[in-house]
Amino acid sequence: MARSMYLQSRRSRRALAVVAALPLAAGLAACGSSGGSGSGSSQTLTIAMWTNPAAVSQTEKVNAEFEKQHPGVKVKMQTAPTAGNAWPTLWQSLVSAKSVDVLAQFPPTPHAYPPASTGIIPQGTPALVQSGQFVDLSNQPFMKRFDPAAQKYAMGYNNGIYGVMTAEYVNNSGMFYKKDLLAKYGLSVPTTYGQFISEMDTLKSKGVTPLYVAGKDGYQSIPWFGIMNQLLMQDKPSADAPALWEKRAEDFWSGAQSWTDPVYADTAQRYEKILTYMEPNAAGVPAQSAPGVWAAKANDFPFFFDGSYDGNTIAQDNPSLNFGFMAMPGADDASWNRAALAPDLSWVVPTWSKHQTLAMQWLDLFTQPDNYAAWLKATGSISTEPSVPTPTLPWTDWLAAHASEGYPNLEQPWTSTKFPTVAGDIDRTKMQPFGSQSPASALKQAADAYKSAAGH
Structure with missing residues (x-):
């Protein structure tokens, strides 16, 4: 929240x-x-x-x-x-x-x-x-x-x-969208990664900046972890998530899994592609003011990465804005694109x-x-x-319909204060598109750091 x-x-x-x-x-x-x-x-x-x-x-x-x-x-x-x-x-x-x-x-x-x-x-x-x-x-x-x-x-x-x-x-995978702006260009709520990219291509061709991100405060983590959640869970039942995250932590610790595994390379590729559509000055956008700025720009920024905790803030900042909230589609199968709770x-x-x-x-x-x-x-x-239902608000229609399909959010590999930060999470401020480090290099750096710290 x-x-x-x-x-x-x-x-x-x-x-x-x-x-x-x-x-x-x-x-x-x-x-x-x-x-x-x-x-x-x-x-x-x-x-x-x-x-x-x-x-x-x-x-x-x-x-x-x-x-x-x-x-x-x-x-x-x-x-x-x-x-x-x-x-x-x-x-x-x-x-x-x-x-x-x-x-x-x-x-x-x-x-x-x-x-x-x-x-x-x-x-x-x-x-x-x-x-x-x-x-x-x-x-x-x-x-x-x-x-x-x-x-x-x-x-x-x-x-x-x-x-x-x-x-x-x-939070992870969270994305607000402007209903009227999508309708203006004949677009619907995207359900797959491919559709999401296609719609942002269309919006960009119309002179619209598709995506708003509070990059100054690290909100690029939302698509990164959202995609990772969706690719790791794929078509597994939501109830399997806690056990899957625990097994993942065990596998990282034992060396059976690493940041250089294909699923993380796929995550990085999709993440980098999505962020090519963001507002050019996203690295300077602070989280505190981002909801209000996005709300005020009714004719631009159709999509906005943010947690559902900011929905009411957006509604208060611009009561006339017709918007919704959804899980960003990071996978190719619509049924995989569930909300991480x-x-x-x-x-x-x-x-x-x-x-x-x-x-x-x-x-x-x-x-x-x-x-x-x-x-x-x-x-x-x-x-x-x-016994208390989740409230029905103007912007929660997607959430009300799909929250029950969600699963507990991805947990990171076990680390301690003795581990370098990069061992447990990629530094997205240094990785493209916010920095100059390639995704492959960032993943290898994290994998090497974890391997060394865990004593593999």
Whole structure:
């Protein structure tokens, strides 16, 4: 839901990656906490989340309702944007000072806990989970509102569930499109890679710049990982994705799979071709302003790579714009071009929270169906509560029809802080078309770096 630079990557997800790489603050041993009394107490409940205007605004409404229900209790919100390392810095500060009661997290998923045989020691959120810093929410009454399997995948470890995932978005492969502009040139929503390229050729021949990308903040990751997801999954059932990603990580670690394998060369070729249609100055386009600029250009940029978390922002920036959202088609078979679903904002309660009872009561209020439905509508998130439908908004028609076909987003190979960054992900700022490095060279560099770091 955040506008992060991951975009594996809320978004490669670099905000998540940065938090995960932060060393644990000294002295963070789990300790008991007072429960907090609930109504009538003079207490401050501190909640922290990254900045997403619609999400923060709607969460503040929950806070106001909570204060009414608990006289004498003040809810204090702390927020920071994911850009510029602001959110990881705030996260670290709050955790180090033990000064937060309900904390937003990007879900680590099982990938964050490599086998002990790898020698990789989890950092950040996974390390806090392993060391007992977050409360196991498995038996909390509000967890009955959620799908246990989805929650276990997002925030589970061993037999516990250490957070509640309340947001899910399409990030990798995410693409907005202008319906009226496509109709103007007799085009339909593309369903295959070939059709997508053909339509961009047509648009370019009409003097239209087909594609808008926030290249300054790494949003070229959306097509890169979107294509990779679709080619790796091909016609496999969506339910197979978690096991496939786990097997992929094992194969990279053992040397059975490498960045120089044909599927990654195919990914790079398709990625490079698609980006030949982007706005020439894409490398200077920041993510923060990109949705508004795209919304304002009603007669240009038919396609825009961005996560579904920005749909409502676009609608607010230009209420008259007739647009939709879809999974970019990176494969040749339409049935392969499914949306990659990114588990997103998840709430945790630290074991050292001074107000655990209040924290649980706040989570119960936040996840009550009426409040949660309003939050979904404000943010454009896909619902994680089975009894609460994903909201139908003017731009979510494709998403409403196809989200059920989606699967959990691709996980990258296991790495640690000892690995060079390029071993776990290609540096797309240096690779064509944003840089001078050829895709083949970039893939070989990553393969060699991973092989060396993993000790193959």
